[in-house]
Amino acid sequence: MKRLFLLSIAVLFILLIPLVKPRILPDQTQGEKGTVTEIIDGDTYKIKIKNKEKTVRVLGIDFPDLTKEKLSKWYEEGLDYEHIELCYKEGKEVLEKELLGKELTLIYDPREARRDLYGRTIAYLLYGNISIGEFMVENGYAIMFDPNEPLCEECAMLKIKEKQKGCLWE
Numbered sequence: 133m134k135r136l137f138l139l140s141i142a143v144l145f146i147l148l149i150p151l152v153k154p155r156i157l158p159d160q161t162q163g164e165k166g167t168v169t170e171i172i173d174g175d176t177y178k179i180k181i182k183n184k185e186k187t188v189r190v191l192g193i194d195f196p197d198l199t200k201e202k203l204s205k206w207y208e209e210g211l212d213y214e215h216i217e218l219c220y221k222e223g224k225e226v227l228e229k230e231l232l233g234k235e236l237t238l239i240y241d242p243r244e245a246r247r248d249l250y251g252r253t254i255a256y257l258l259y260g261n262i263s264i265g266e267f268m269v270e271n272g273y274a275i276m277f278d279p280n281e282p283l284c285e286e287c288a289m290l291k292i293k294e295k296q297k298g299c300l301w302e
Contacts, residue, residue, distance in 0.1 A: 163237035163258065171231065173197065174223045174273055176252065179236060189252040191241055193265040194277030196220045196300075209275075211300060219299040223273030231259060272298015 166181035166188075174195030179188045196206055196216045206216050238255035240246060248254050257264040268274035 163239045164255075165235055165237055167233065167235050168231045169233075171224055171227045173220070174227060174268055177227075177231075177236075177257070179238070181238070187252045188238060188257065189248055189250075189254050190265050190268070191244060191254050191256050192276060193268050193274040195223060195268065195274045206300075209300075215300070219273060222299055223268065223271075226271075226273070227264075231264075234259060236264070270298065272296070272300045272302070275300075 164181055166179035166186070168177055169180050169185060170178035172178065172187070175190045175193050176195075177188050177190075178185055180186075194205075196219065197203070198217060198220055203213065203216065237258040238253070239258060240255050244254055246254060265274070269276055
């Protein structure tokens with residue numbers, strides 16, 4: 133009975149969450165504009181903002197890192213190195229083709245720190261009306277990640293879109 137109740141709550145949550153739109157994404161006027169100068173990997177970019185280059189980490193996602201110490205998370209998902217490497221390269225190439233030299237909008241989440249442990253700026257990134265984090269998760273290049281869960285405002289939406297489809301899961 134308890135299991136049925138919890139399942140009912142989970143289904144209700146899944147059905148209702150798409151109706152809740154992230155508050156921060158519609159209002160792009162409060163964002164900071166910058167031009168992409170380098171794609172370090174799928175969740176870390178060099179962006180020139182007001183003639184100063186910043187390293188920016190996309191809030192809410194995790195893109196595969198090919199270093200040995202960071203691969204265990206991906207192995208736990210049932211992925212092998214060759215597949216991870218293939219999707220790493222493909223995801224990075226897509227981003228370079230679409231975003232290098234283009235203007236993005238950085239949106240800061242008021243509930244998150246502005247910098248991570250490595251000194252990178254943390255923000256949601258928008259290309260026009262497209263959320264880069266959402267694009268990466270929907271296409272299977274990244275997974276939802278928030279070290280301070282449940283603070284990330286966009287993470288609930290990303291979690292729903294994370295259906296294990298796309299590059300990493302094919």
